Amino acid sequence: MATLTPTNVETVIGQAKTMVLNMGPQHPSTHGVLRVVLELDGETIVRAVPDIGYLHTGIEKSCEAKTYSQAITLTDRLDYLAPLSNNLCYCLAVEKLLNLEVPKRAQYIRVLLTELTRVASHLVWIGTHAIDLGAMSVFLYCFREREEAMKIFEFVSGQRMMTSYFRIGGLALEPPTGWMQRVDRFVKMMPARMDEYENLLTRNRIWLGRLKGIGAINAEDAIANGMSGPTLRSTGVDYDVRKYFPYSSYEEFEFNVPTRTEGDCYARYLLRVAEVKESLKIIRQAMDKIPPSGPIRTDAPGIVPPVRERMKTEMESLIYHFKIFTEGFSPPPGEVYQRIESPRGELGFFVASDGSPKPYRVKVRAPSFANLSALPKLCEGRMIADLIACIGTIDIVLGEVDR
Amino acid sequence: MAQAEDVQQDPVAERLRAWDPQAVAEVLEFRGERTLVVPRTHLRRAAELLKAAPELSFNFLSDISCIDRFPVEPRFELNYHLLSISRRAVIRLRVRAHGADPVVPSVTEVWPGANWHEREVFDLFGVRFEGHPNLQRILMPEDWEGYPLRKDYPVEGYR
Numbered sequence A: 001m002a003t004l005t006p007t008n009v010e011t012v013i014g015q016a017k018t019m020v021l022n023m024g025p026q027h028p029s030t031h032g033v034l035r036v037v038l039e040l041d042g043e044t045i046v047r048a049v050p051d052i053g054y055l056h057t058g059i060e061k062s063c064e065a066k067t068y069s070q071a072i073t074l075t076d077r078l079d080y081l082a083p084l085s086n087n088l089c090y091c092l093a094v095e096k097l098l099n100l101e102v103p104k105r106a107q108y109i110r111v112l113l114t115e116l117t118r119v120a121s122h123l124v125w126i127g128t129h130a131i132d133l134g135a136m137s138v139f140l141y142c143f144r145e146r147e148e149a150m151k152i153f154e155f156v157s158g159q160r161m162m163t164s165y166f167r168i169g170g171l172a173l174e175p176p177t178g179w180m181q182r183v184d185r186f187v188k189m190m191p192a193r194m195d196e197y198e199n200l201l202t203r204n205r206i207w208l209g210r211l212k213g214i215g216a217i218n219a220e221d222a223i224a225n226g227m228s229g230p231t232l233r234s235t236g237v238d239y240d241v242r243k244y245f246p247y248s249s250y251e252e253f254e255f256n257v258p259t260r261t262e263g264d265c266y267a268r269y270l271l272r273v274a275e276v277k278e279s280l281k282i283i284r285q286a287m288d289k290i291p292p293s294g295p296i297r298t299d300a301p302g303i304v305p306p307v308r309e310r311m312k313t314e315m316e317s318l319i320y321h322f323k324i325f326t327e328g329f330s331p332p333p334g335e336v337y338q339r340i341e342s343p344r345g346e347l348g349f350f351v352a353s354d355g356s357p358k359p360y361r362v363k364v365r366a367p368s369f370a371n372l373s374a375l376p377k378l379c380e381g382r383m384i385a386d387l388i389a390c391i392g393t394i395d396i397v398l399g400e401v402d403r
Numbered sequence B: 001m002a003q004a005e006d007v008q009q010d011p012v013a014e015r016l017r018a019w020d021p022q023a024v025a026e027v028l029e030f031r032g033e034r035t036l037v038v039p040r041t042h043l044r045r046a047a048e049l050l051k052a053a054p055e056l057s058f059n060f061l062s063d064i065s066c067i068d069r070f071p072v073e074p075r076f077e078l079n080y081h082l083l084s085i086s087r088r089a090v091i092r093l094r095v096r097a098h099g100a101d102p103v104v105p106s107v108t109e110v111w112p113g114a115n116w117h118e119r120e121v122f123d124l125f126g127v128r129f130e131g132h133p134n135l136q137r138i139l140m141p142e143d144w145e146g147y148p149l150r151k152d153y154p155v156e157g158y159r
Helices: A059-063 A072-076 A083-098 A104-132 A136-157 A179-201 A205-211 A219-224 A265-289 A308-313 A315-326 A367-373 A375-379 A384-393 A398-402 B011-019 B040-052 B114-125
Strands: A008-011 A014-017 A019-023 A035-041 A044-051 A334-342 A345-353 A361-365 B026-030 B033-037 B060-068 B076-084 B089-097 B103-105 B128-130
Touching: A035 A384, A044 A375, A044 A384, A059 A072, A059 A361, A072 A083, A083 A104, A083 A334, A083 A345, A104 A136, A104 A179, A104 A265, A104 A384, A136 A179, A179 A265, A205 A265, A205 A384, A265 A384, A308 A315, A334 A361, A334 B026, A334 B033, A334 B060, A334 B076, A345 A367, A345 B060, A345 B076, A361 A367, A361 B060, A367 A398, A367 B114, A375 A384, B011 B033, B011 B040, B040 B089, B040 B103, B060 B114, B089 B103, B114 B128
Parallel strands: B033 B089, B103 B128
Antiparallel strands: A008 A014, A019 A035, A035 A044, A334 A345, A345 A361, B026 B033, B060 B076, B076 B089
């Protein structure tokens, strides 16, 4: 538990002691259970010490006691605003360990759904951040649109949030008929809705006053602190894993990586809005690319569950099915690190195998964890009210910070 | 343990060996990922060189992951995932530490972002980082006993 002791400061009327204020873990604007211990001189933050761990559930340890396929369900619970990104990263890591190639159709569907996740996650961010700063209506609008994305996830995977839809070697199920029409409706609706939010916020005087020039960081500090995602790109660095180290056929898609150079909260807001538009572009391209039919799983006996029909006629398929669900499969010993661009930045899964059906070690490189560690850099020397904007714009999800 | 192949030639390893022939003990490759095994005495200086040398410029530390190889000694294996944003290159450093006295030099001064990663490894594995400015538990309560991600710590905890 972080503690601070007050120190002496010079004030206008002479010497005074600073005040130590505890913020959280139940503070509504800390997005979950973040606690920040603040040392204050009046309303100015002298020091800020983030205290995390209130949501630690031992997911990494639990993964070691599950088979490779079972652990997918735990990855949903890390970044609960972008469960499909976590699924994707974990599956890619295990596929790398196994040297599995995933059919193109499944790769495109994965791209479409993770981009849809990014849109949904950024919508939550815009909404909650607006409500933190006092704009109630934007919150309601954003959640209305996000619900449409959630309905698509539910339609495809059966779950709104804990999807577990990506499986090792492909997808869990064939997407239902008519899902593409729903995506199409969503993609057609969104640009106008984004304009609506921008009308409400981008040139809003209160919004500008609360964000512009607040929580600024330069590129050098951001890189040194391991920040990634929109927080890093707001400083002018164009590091985006989708471009730098393409995965799941991202190299076949055309999109821009928006960057800004100001590095402040307002730049991060503009970037996320721009990213939503880029994601919609990728979704449109993916819709054209996805063939109407084709395999959604690789043919890897013993690793990927066989098709139901074949189990009824072939004995080997039945045996494989039984073996996969009773003992799992055993990748060769070795370690891999897979990184993807989650809505919050570089998400990494380090998976180590010892040749048994359970992962020897699963380490999650959570983008929020690294981004949050730079919070004192953003807010020290500023007002308490600015801290809310800083916490908001680094877009933390405590589920993946604490794991 | 790992079925990783031994690689003889690696430009990054060559660069480190040019500085000190002992700096890289092994170069491993598995699934296209390079791992340099660095003796723990050389870690701090190697980190500085990897970051500062313009032809390497590994300025971004993605992650520090620890693996507990219990009961094999040295049981702790720390993996540093480095990234060079300007060169679009990645490399993994690996340092091993004995269970009897798991101490590794801290790289927080080289990459300030290592601060929380090292605290996490200390919290969950009990590996200490020499020179760390604030080596305290980060995820577990501060009065917690034991290091939960060690292999000899039961998944259900002690009841």
